[in-house]
Amino acid sequence: MDLVDLIAEKRFIGQEFLTWLWWKSEERGGVVALPGEGDIVVVFEKHMLLEYGEGDSNESLICRGLQTELQEARTGLVMGKKLEQARIQLVYNDYEWNFTMAAALMEFRNVKLPKTGGDSGSSDNPEEREGMVLERIFLFEELVRVVLELFRLFLQIRVGEAWRDELKKVREWVNNAERA
Amino acid sequence: MGFIKGTASFVRFGVEGELPENIWDFIADKVVSFAFRDIDDTYDEYSLGWVSVLNMFDTEFEYASYAAGNYVTLSMRLDERKVSSTIVKKFVQKEEERVKKEKQIPKIARSMRVEIKERIQNELMRKALPMPAVFDMCWNLENSTVLFFSTNKKAQALLEDLFKETFGLTLIQQIPYLCGEHVLDEDDVDKLDRITPEIFL
Secondary structure, three states, X not given: OOHHXXXXXXXXXXXXXXXXXXXXXXXXXXXXXXXOOEEEEEEEEEEEEEEEOOHHHOEEEEEEOOHXXXXXXXXXXXXXXXXXXXXXXXXXXXXXXXXEEEOOOOEXXXXXXXXXXXXXXXXXXXXXXXXXXXXXXXXXXXXXXXXXXXXXXXXXHHOOOOHHXXXXXXXXXXXXXXXX | OOOOOOOEEEEEEEXXXXXXXXXXXXXXXXXXXXXXXXXXXOOOOEEEEEEOOOOXXXXXXXXXXXXXXXXXXXXXXXXXXXXXXXXXXXXXXXXXXXHHHHHOOOOOOHHHHHHHHHHHHHHHHHHOOOEEEEEEEEEEOOOOEEEEOOOOHHHHHHHHHHHHHHHOOEEEEOOHHHHHHHHOOHHHHHHHHHOOOOOOO
């Protein structure tokens, strides 16, 4: 299968991951246990984009607001829409990232890196500059690594026996949005 | 943008293909060969090539300034001359009017209209100043991945072409399914291939 077909056919994997992660983070009030790493903070905030349908009949719903107002987005899930983008706060090892995940292609958008002492690119000293560049690379790659660990956690459940139970819990959570 | 400063948007690519043993010599040679060439003083329509991530006018890469640890950091620069279709239309009409008057004809033949349009387009293109666009990338040599700091599809396609042309290596965008192949073990990858979309309600 070439990449274009693969993107279209497997688009749902990223979107299911993001939806699952949203449920997972709300299950314990914004904390997700990452095997081998311990608890990390994953909070869905402010901005979400849901999709419905494919190709020309594609519709989208944008929800903005504080956490509690994301209720509307959950109601979107009840209507069968899929979560395509979400703004996430991720805290791990004293580092805090804020980023928007575009799920179908796993794009990292508007990534705000953790604050560190350095100010990249402003030094004239080549060694200092290289150090600053390396620090930023580390912070980008660390974000990718943690997200891929979460993705691994999701996929291991998704392809395994545990998925039936997990899906039941996600469905309960989605359907509760209607009653809330 | 955003690799060096501020907030950033990026996508990941996997790098496929073999690098020669003397990696850094090979990269040094290739980066210079495919460095950006300025077109400000020419009539070329566009130019695409590598520049330093810190300075879009630096195409010399002194002391291998693109190297940071085990990473290659480069910016892809595209300069393009563009003329808006509205402007082309205006000047074509103007020229047609002039020709009609000069030749004292009521209507211009189709072949002449085509000739006028081509000529005007070329003239305007020559006058247009090249518009620069710069896109950063960071290549991790250890795990053969590239972070590309743009979610623009056209820029991503240009990067894939330039990367292939420069290093002879293929970039494959790491969509979730392909990431799955990397994070799961073999048995689970087979299962991943078989799953179908789930309904969450």
